[in-house]
Amino acid sequence: MLVTQQKPDLVTQSIRQGVSFILVPVQQKFTSVITQTREFFNVLTSLGKIRAENARLRQELQRLQLDNQRLAGQVQENEVLRQELAYKKATAWKFIPAEIVARDPASWLERAVVNRGTVDGVRPGAGVITPEGVAGRVIAVTSHSATVLLLPDVQSSVAAVVERSRIPGTVKGSGGRWLAMMHVPTGDDVKIQDLVVTSAVSSIFPPGLVLGEIASVQGAENGLMLAIRIKPRVNFQTLDRLLILKPEEE
Amino acid sequence: MEPLLIVALMLLASVLQTTWAYSLNCCGAAPDLVLLLVLFLAMQRQTTLGLWSAFILGLLQDMGGGNPLGLNALVLLAVAYLVSRVRTKLFKENLSAQLVIVVGMTWAYQFGTFYTVNALWHDAHTLGQWASRSLTMSIYNACLGPLFFKGLARLVRGEDVYQHLIATRSKPAPNRWVQRLP
16 A cells, blocks of 8 residues: 555545545644634734834835835846747746645654645645745645645755855755755855755746755765755744645646 | 444544644654554553554544555554553553553654655665654653543543542452451
């Protein structure tokens, strides 16, 4: 049974479909109880901080709105230049908001179940992000739920580049708090605190989305590649809301 | 009534494990309610029921948590089998025995899932990760386990098991020398 899970088949997919149809709404109710309780106590204990953060966020919103207006003009100019140079049109993306309804803390696998499925337009292999950065990708979908493989999972891998020096590599999960960047040769220009973002090569994420920050750089045992440890930008311990990506042409 | 209660407890444990248990995460550890229920049923009930309950609970946990189907089912089945082998040799209501079972089986369960995941995904995790995770989870389960077992025993049997046992143990043992005199 476990070996066939490597390639999903009709029988297990049907079993999951049937069980998730009943289980997911129940899990959603239980999760919403604890989310509301947590938010209630958070509000009580941090009213002062909320006011200060509100003021800070208002200022940031004004700044971002001004930036947005400036960038809108640049997007138009970029599009005109692309057409002139006959570049392929950049894919536009839609976001499907989703909530995590189930997550097993006893499992070695970093996976979560969300409350969006095929009826909402979610497809297997879709990228999943948060406002902070990349969170994972969808690996299984039923009609009303989807299983998300989170970035720290050992099966997870994303094509990435170091933002400053544009050195390409692959970011993989290590099953713990850190991510690892692979296939970076020794001697390449990589420093601590460099930001690592998604590469244009990735087909499931738009380029430029933040994966994390480089926490340590060491020589690997074989001496040919660097062993790079990355601190993920997303806090996976408190993650509860996600955005599932969907190309606009679908 | 009791079978229905056990089924309800199984459903509740699997739903709580995949929803509320993550919010009770502390220092990288979280309670494993499904494992505790498996241990209770394996210790207190006949072997067949314990094994079937473990398998079904594992399947529910796999389906609810997005894990590959059968991962937890097989490991929990193995854990229930181990407990069923020693259940007749244990004084199940003894706190020390319960703690030894909970801590030992948490380590065994974590090793089972660690080994299976590594076998399927080629040495994904290290032994150090297994040891640290097992240690924190076994401490968490050890704190919850005896309370969990006591509550479940009262709920499932519908009587105060512990008071009954204490009452029977407090009666003085009969004096055989007195009885043998004509």
